[in-house]
Amino acid sequence: MKNFNLLLLSVITCSLVSCASSGFVYLDYPQEPELILPESMNNIAVVNRSLTKEEDKGNKTLESIATGEIAGSDKLASDEAVKGFFDGLQNSNHLKAVIPPTVRLYGTGTRKTPEILSWDQVNGICESANADVLLVLENFDSNSDFVIANAVNQVTSVLETGRTNTRFPRRARVNVRSFWRLYDPYSKTIIDQYQQTYFMDFDLFSGAAPLSALPETAYAAGMDYTSRFFTSYYRVRRDMYKKGKGRDKNLFAAGWRSSEVANWDNAIEIWTNVANNRGKSAGRAAQNLAVAYEVKGETDLALEWAQRAYQEFGDKMARDYAKILLNRKRLEY
Numbered sequence: 349m350k351n352f353n354l355l356l357l358s359v360i361t362c363s364l365v366s367c368a369s370s371g372f373v374y375l376d377y378p379q380e381p382e383l384i385l386p387e388s389m390n391n392i393a394v395v396n397r398s399l400t401k402e403e404d405k406g407n408k409t410l411e412s413i414a415t416g417e418i419a420g421s422d423k424l425a426s427d428e429a430v431k432g433f434f435d436g437l438q439n440s441n442h443l444k445a446v447i448p449p450t451v452r453l454y455g456t457g458t459r460k461t462p463e464i465l466s467w468d469q470v471n472g473i474c475e476s477a478n479a480d481v482l483l484v485l486e487n488f489d490s491n492s493d494f495v496i497a498n499a500v501n502q503v504t505s506v507l508e509t510g511r512t513n514t515r516f517p518r519r520a521r522v523n524v525r526s527f528w529r530l531y532d533p534y535s536k537t538i539i540d541q542y543q544q545t546y547f548m549d550f551d552l553f554s555g556a557a558p559l560s561a562l563p564e565t566a567y568a569a570g571m572d573y574t575s576r577f578f579t580s581y582y583r584v585r586r587d588m589y590k591k592g593k594g595r596d597k598n599l600f601a602a603g604w605r606s607s608e609v610a611n612w613d614n615a616i617e618i619w620t621n622v623a624n625n626r627g628k629s630a631g632r633a634a635q636n637l638a639v640a641y642e643v644k645g646e647t648d649l650a651l652e653w654a655q656r657a658y659q660e661f662g663d664k665m666a667r668d669y670a671k672i673l674l675n676r677k678r679l680e681y
Contacts, residue, residue: 371590374583382576391446393479397453398426398488425566426488432570448477459489471533482531489525522565523547586639592629596622600629616640631661
């Protein structure tokens with residue numbers, strides 16, 4: 349069995365489609381994390397290796413001018429990315445970020461990815477922090493589209509009208525590009541290598557972006573990386589019947605009204621009676637029961653009712669739904 353079970357988290361909304369006899373419900377489903385560390389790995393040491401060596405500062409300044417950066421801003425912002433990761437793990441039940449005595453290492457200072465750290469160095473950092481693995485921000489680079497776009501606009505305006513453009517953009521986008529590596533000193537393997545591109549939009553004030561724009565983006569990028577360790581969720585839609593037929597029409601509608609206010613237990617009781625009456629509404633009630641049980645996280649009962657809806661009553665919607673539920677059960681094991 350997988351160490352991760354797909355369990356239903358919550359019902360987001362229940363709303364009607366345009367067809368008067370149909371409705372649907374949206375559900376949020378969990379998705380396995382992209383990174384699953386062994387249970388023995390709890391402490392993650394984090395270091396910043398994206399800094400520029402002293403002899404490279406001149407070249408870095410030229411690059412900053414070309415890409416719209418403030419010289420030296422990446423050094424401060426990269427620390428914010430590490431802080432974002434540190435804070436992002438606060439929501440974890442067992443993972444914890446720790447800061448070792450050596451918190452900064454020199455790398456390329458550019459988008460060029462540095463060589464892998466020596467395993468002796470990785471092991472030394474982990475031992476100094478009592479950590480199980482080492483996460484390294486290998487490189488970090490940022491730019492804003494404001495400086496470049498404004499320069500292009502001004503040049504275009506001068507060429508076309510002979511005058512500079514007095515109108516400035518109202519929003520600017522700050523882009524952060526990071527490369528993260530996760531080292532396991534015990535197996536001497538790289539658990540994860542992740543090239544991340546993250547951006548945020550900011551309102552401009554008097555033609556300038558707020559000073560906090562880059563650090564905020566970097567911090568959010570660090571938090572975003574932690575999402576690789578957490579369960580994510582995706583939305584699915586389940587079709588239902590709003591109206592029944594024949595003698596159980598009113599009873600069926602009462603079940604639907606219960607589902608609209610998330611009183612699923614009452615809806616299940618009503619639709620079970622309708623299905624057992626085996627009237628014209630029985631197949632629709634069985635289909636709705638399948639959805640109701642899936643909403644409650646009872647996949648086995650949901651599949652049982654979907655199969656009955658098609659096998660006993662010939663409901664075509666239930667036939668396709670049963671296949672979906674079968675596939676879901678395969679993912680659970």
